[in-house]
Amino acid sequence: MSEEINYSKPLLFEIAWEVANKVGGIYTVIKSKTPVTATEYGERYCLIGPLSWKTAPMEVEEISEIPSEPLKGTLDSMRENGVHFLYGRWLIEGAPAVLLFDINSCRNRMDEWKGDLYKISGIPSPSDDFETNDAIVFGYIVAWFLGEFSYRLYNKKNRVPTDMQLSNPHQLSSHHQLIHPVNVKPSVYSTYHVSNRPLIIAHFHEWLAGVALVLIRKRNLDIATIFTTHATLLGRYLCAGDVDFYNNLKYFDVDSESGKRQIYHRYCIERGAAHCADVFTTVSHITAYESEWLLKRKPDGVLPNGLNVVKFSAIHEFQNLHALKKEKINEFIRGHFYGHFDFDLDNTLYFFTAGRYEYRNKGVDMYIESLARLNYKLKQSNSKMTVVAFIIMPAATHSFTVDALKGQAVMKQLRQTVHEMQESIGKRILESAARGSLPDPANLLSDEEMIVLKRRIYALKRDSLPPIVTHNMADDAHDPILNHIRRVRLFNAPSDRVKIIFHPEFLNSNNPLLSLDYEEFVRGCHLGVFASYYEPWGYTPAECTVMGVPSITTNLSGFGCFMEEMITHPADYGIYIVNRRTCSVEESVEQLANCMFDFTKKTRRQRINQRNRTERLSDLLDWKRMGIEYQKARWVAVLRKWPEISKLENEEDDDQNLNLDEHSLADEQTMSEGEETILGRKMRKVPRPPSAPGSPRILESFSEQEFDTWKDMNKTNGVQDSVIDDLKKLNVSGHQNYLDNYDDDDDDEED
Template sequence: MRTKSEKSRRSSTRRISKSNISKTLLCEVAWEVCNQVGGIYTVLRSKAPTMVRKWGDHYCLVGPYIESQASAAFDPLPLDPSDPFAKATLNLREKGFEAHYGEWLVSGRPRTVLINIDGVYDRLGDYKYHLWENHDIATPSDDGLLNKTLAFGYVTELFFRELARPTVTNKHVLGHFHEWMAATPILNLRRDNIPVSTIFTTHATLLGRYLAMNDPDFYDHLPFYDWHKEALNFNIESQVKIERFAANAADVLTTVSEITAQECVSLLGRQPEEVVPNGINIERFTAFHEFQNLHIEYKERIHQFVMAHFFQNYTFNLDKTLYFFTSGRYEFKNKGFDVTLEALAKLNYMLQREDSDMTVVMFFVTRQPFNSINPDVLQSRAMMEELRQTTKGILKQVGERMFYAAASGTDYELPNLNEFVDEYWKLRFRRTLQSWKNDRFPPIVTHNLEDDANDEILNTLRTSNLINKPEDRVKVVYHPDFINSTNPLFGIDYMQFVRGCHLGVFPSYYEPWGYTPLECMACGIPAVTSDLSGFGEYVIDNMNEPENKGLVVNNRKDADFQASADQLARKLYKFTQLDRRERIDMRNKTESASTFFDWKNLVHHYEKAHNLALSRLKERVK
């Protein structure tokens, strides 16, 4: 854990001044620039408007050219030789490399260089040889992803060499590299003393993620790991060496949380100079005062799914139903799926014991290999839609005939509505219901998994007997694919789904930062995080009474598994006891508190790192 003096030293670092920005070029480099893969894409995209406002045309992003993504998210610009980023791109082209210069079509429209690595592989042998000769990094030839990142790193290094030439610019050059997949240029830029100051940000150490998934006492063992032995054990020696050596070669090392800073010390061998917590672009989520209405709108869409999924078997009161969810990559322990499932079983018992009339539907939204959507799930949805069309037809016929009867009759009493329905509609109504209704338990998982028998979520639900029985007050829907607007089961995108839920549940064991609870807050949806996530730790250190703002931080640092599950179950139970007015008030407080995490309020951490890198560059080139 960081000492108070270390945190104080960080806080005393000054932000970069406007005067220094005017004399400096900043390039942020990542594999996920204009290439949506994971969380770093969200970091860069959401931060872009703030960075462009601060740096203007002195700021540029560098990423790989992936045609399928660039075609929709990248707009080319003319290669103006007076623009140093464009000039460096032009120089690369003249040397035979395919590089594109333009704007990333996200808020802020930041200048962006995209590098096509397809034509680089014939030069990769020499690059790999020099990595081994100069840096003791041996790289296998059969690792496709590693080869791609090395090819990207090779051309990115050449881009910085061109950018730093006096004939291209007389300004200072900062290169900010995110994660090991973009880190190899740091090694040679430092070795050859190229006048580029480098910042390396690890969002999660690669080895730390592997160890946390496989060691139940990861944090206790963290100071004692032999990094090289463990890297060999997981067959990731090349990647770990790239990450470790880049972290030590960079002028400035940063990471996203105090928790990950501990990993850097133990696994990378260096203490980060700055912690750069991840913010969010609140403008992207702003619905002014409409977020309550949006919650109602998208909750109704979730109602439609729930009716199709459950009501063919049994019913419950949707007005007394709460929608909880968790989401993220499938890491059963790291993402806290294990403790969430244990807490849900306890919650189910608590609600059953008091004979509660509340129902909780818990959604697990992650990605696992599957063959297809469960045909029974699709069939049930189709049959419910048929029932909807049937009832609309009956309603139309009854309305027309009832109006005529009332206008032309002399009886002031409400007539028998059955008399207005043809036998055709009566028969269709009956057959539709008979075809739809059955007495089976609703399925837990919406898709046919490739390895159903060994899925940890399913096996835990089976062991705890939480299998959507009628008497269960907690129902579970496991959706092993990410939700988007083309999804045939929901028909809404992920953030709309989030807005329709009542609570996000993310009690992670290993989470260097954690965007999902922050996205919930921005949508006005309360959330659970943990004190072992970077976000949760930041909340504890920087927010007063977070629970009153709709943010519960579950204790996992000083509690064992059962104690954490017990605490989470109590917090979930407490949430089920809120009435509708209290939940509305909580959503208002949550949405208001989310502005605390706007990039406008957090980007100063990056500014400190950039200022420190610039000062070290000036010392180096004296």
């Protein structure tokens, strides 16, 4: 590059299928991360996704006037060629710009684009896979947009140049020349420059957005690209079956396995995107290890997921929230177990698991099996504790069960009757006291009130046991969760110390049974259990941590691996990690049952102290920290796309040390093989809490962390040397010690 490069203010486009379109967990990632990115980039940041008219009106506020001339010219040109879109502000914190393309407006070009994709990449696309068809159309539209936008941005006069070897220069704005640049030499895309031009970075999430990455590489667009996989397609399919996934990961014939499951074309798109990106990342070390063998490219680094952490001014505030939400759950329990409500709610603990209905991947099989063993252990130890275990996973249902609705109705009637009697009794006590005499207990209730109360109590009687499921299932006889519950005979019998409730629908405050949003429900519970077999990250235990709720996870989840690396003894901070990597299924089930049993033996004070410590770990998961990893990944992509930038920096300031740490090179050379490092520095973990547990101390090296070295066996075998070299060219000292003022209070709050 001979021209001056304005690398200080790059433009960032983030492309994902779930931008302003809630489908799965990536929506949470994008939405929660956006405020941090918007703060960093401001108006230079734009998210791109498909347009869904069901959600867009509630998520996006349209902008009629587009301020940027290159952007306006590009969108006007695309509109003239039949592309419909919605440009506006996403109605979330940070209010970032979003560009949503209507893929239906270009569906008439689908066959042409599918043929072109096969011609340039060899990726097949069956006609009956509608999701893949949508991904291809979306990918071509995104590549069209980025191609034309880069042309207009790099042209000083904001018009298409006439010396680009086109058969017709005026056709550049047409879809044919941009989508099928057969008349454009590949070098044209990268050789037309202007002085002081800004850089363009495009970050793609998941295979559904990956087609555009293949096209960008094929057309040699002057754009730095990043591809992040949040879970591999083939990995999810393999784990859902009865396969010893991690021990056989090196030996799978990926083409054959994907072909058997009829996802070969999707797998090709995902693998092509991973190989075409300048920087390839995953969300966890366990997924990085998986991606190396399934996608045949070792990830350049790990970008862990974060959350927007809202800290309370006083720690007792979130403890009060726990008490309030627990009482709401208590109300539901009284109704659900009417007629058999023979346990003390003060000695009752609420456990739960939640997420997508993936019976094996989410560890529901292990959860139910461990609950049966916990039930046995509680009986044998004559424990006074009762555990109510919830399973919150959406499944096909017809309606609520009559029994579940009746239980809430009779309890509502009883509650109203008692409330009315409380007022009457209060008046009688007041009148008696005003006359200077004690009230006669026999006269506190009138004969009429006694009859009404007896009717209410009689209505609570029933012969059947409390139901294990709250809905009428569409396929009750073949439901894996229900069949497993029946197999271990957890039927909510009076003798059972573990009661189980399967709620096959996501929670919301309008639910007639359990009128709580998911976050409120989590706050009211005592322990989250997520014994996942396949969990690239795991937002559910992370959300528990931020809300101060202890959780159980596994070392096969990204979150579990992350916490295992960051904390010396995670269990002391309310993060229990079950070993599913090197233990047998029997050993893992027993370990999970013991974790839950040990939790039931804690006193109320011990649980309060543990919740305090768990909540203090939330800083580890804050996007203000996790976002730094995204910053570094973007700069690595820039350096790989434009290596001249590092030379320009050196010319501007020869005396400036661009290494992340002046001792990092020496440390890396002297460090013994296999020792855990963060870019060549010894990794210090959050220490084990003292006898009077205090807040975890944030690692001094967190702000300089870049792509941790994977452990042998438990992690991948190492970060690529080229990534370390790229990072050492950067001067990111401004990120150093941003958590130096972390509050390290060693005193626990009392209840």
